[in-house]
Amino acid sequence: MTAHPARSRGAFLEEVIEKTPGGERLVHCLQCGSCGGSCPSGADMECTPRTLFALIQAGDRQRVLSANTMWACVSCYFCTTRCPQKIPITDIMYTLKRLSIAERAYCKTDAPALAKAFTDYVDKYGRSFEFGLATSYHLLQRPLRMIQMGPMGLQMFTRGRMSLLPTKIRQVGQLQAIIRKAKEIGASS
C-alpha cells in the first residue's frame, strides 16, 4: 500500500523514516491524536506527537528538533501500542532525540547531559555507576539539588543500596572495541 502517492515526501520526512526501523509507517498518520491523549507527559509537551508529525511532514526541521516533545517522553510505549496506524512513535522519539543531540538543537532540558554522563560510565567500566552519575551529573547540572537529595542519598548508603566505587567488567577492552566499531560505522554512513 502506498500512502499519499500524489504528495512528494520532503527531505526531513525521508530522513526521519530512514533513521527509524519501521519508520515508513509515519506517512500513514491520521492525525487522530491517540498518541497525545495516551501520553502521561502530554500536558508537559509544547506540541504532542501528532503535531510533531504534521510538522515533520511539513518539513519544519528546526521547530521539530528544538521541541521539548521527545525530551518529555518517558518511553512508556502507550502511544506505540495504541496508534491505530501502527506507527512506532516511541522509536521515532528516539530518532528525534538523536537528531536533536547531533545538531545541538535541544533546549530547556538536561536529558542529553544525563544520557552522555550515563553512557560515559558504561563506556569506561562496562556497568552503570549510580554514585558517579549522582555526583558528576547533578553537581554540574544542578548543585542545589545535591543538597535536597542528601537525606535520600544517605538512606541509600546506610541500606547498602549505593556503592562509592564502580564495578568494572573483566573484558572491558572487548566492549570498548565493539563500541569503537559501532561509532566508526556510524560516522561513515
Place this chain on the structure above:
Amino acid sequence: MRYAYYPGCSLERNAAAYDHSVREVADLLGIKLQEIDDWNCCGATEYFSQDELTACAVVARNLALVDADIAQVVAPCAACYLNLKKTDRLMADFPELGAKVNECLAAGGLSYRAGRVTVRHMLDVIHDDIGEAAVRDKVVRPLTGLRVAPYYGCQVVRPIADGDSTEYPMKMDRLLSWVGAEVVDYPVKAHCCGGHMTQISEPQAFELLRRLLQSAQDYQADMILCMCPMCQLNLDGYQARVNGHFHTAFHLPILYFTQMLGIAFGIEPKTLGFGKELVAATPVLQAKLNGKAAAGQPEGAVAK
C-alpha cells in the same frame, strides 16, 4: 529448567533486594539461573537516545555471551528486558542493521544470530513456565488479608507483551492471588512511574508518582509490588520528596513481587532483602500477617 540470568546493573546494588529474592524464589521453584559471565550494562534508555547502532551493539554483546546450550535469558529489570528483546527483534526484522551489529561484535571476537535466545521476564517465567499448581504447592504462609497492589509499569508489558495485555495486564494479579494475597484492582497498574525523569524534571516525574501512590491509597492497598528496579526506586526513594512537593502523607511500602512470593514460600525475610526499602514494610507485615512473617526482624524473632 535452565535459563541464562541477566541481573542488570540496578540489581547489583540499589535493587539488591530484587536480585536476592529472585534467586531465592527461583531456587525454591526449581528455576536454574546461570548468570551470564561478564555481562555489561544494557544502556537503559540512554544509548538509544544518542546512537542506535552503539545501543544495539552494547546490548547484543550480552546476547552473544549466553552459553550455546541455553535458549532463554531471564531479566528481572524492565529496561534490561526490553533492551534485550528489542535488540534481538531489530536484528531479526532489519537484517541490514543486524549485519552491522554483527560487524561491531566481530571487533570483539563475538557474534549473535537473531532469534537464537528468547528473552523472558521473571514474572512470565514463574507465571507461564512454573504455573499455578506448582506455585500453590510451595505456599506455607499464605498472604491472607494482605492487600497488595500489583504494579507492572511500562516496559515489560509494552510494546511487546509476552502473552499479556498491554493495557490491563493480569499475570502478577493472578500470581499474587495464588499465594493467597488480596489483589487490589486499581486503574493505574500499568501506568508510568516516569523512569529517569526523576533525574531530569522533578515536577513532571513527581506528578506521575503522585497518581500511582494516590490510586493505590484510594483503593486501600497495604503495599505496592514492583517488577522493575526503576519503578521501585522512584516510588520508594522519592516518596518522601513527593510528599514534600504535594503536601501529601503517603506512607506505602514499595517492594518487589518476588519478595512477597518469598514470604509466602516461607523464606527468611532477611534473605529476601527486607529492610533495604526506605518506607519500612515491617509494620504492615506484622499488623496484617499476624506474626506469620515478621519481615526485617532479627532471626530469633521471626515466628514460624
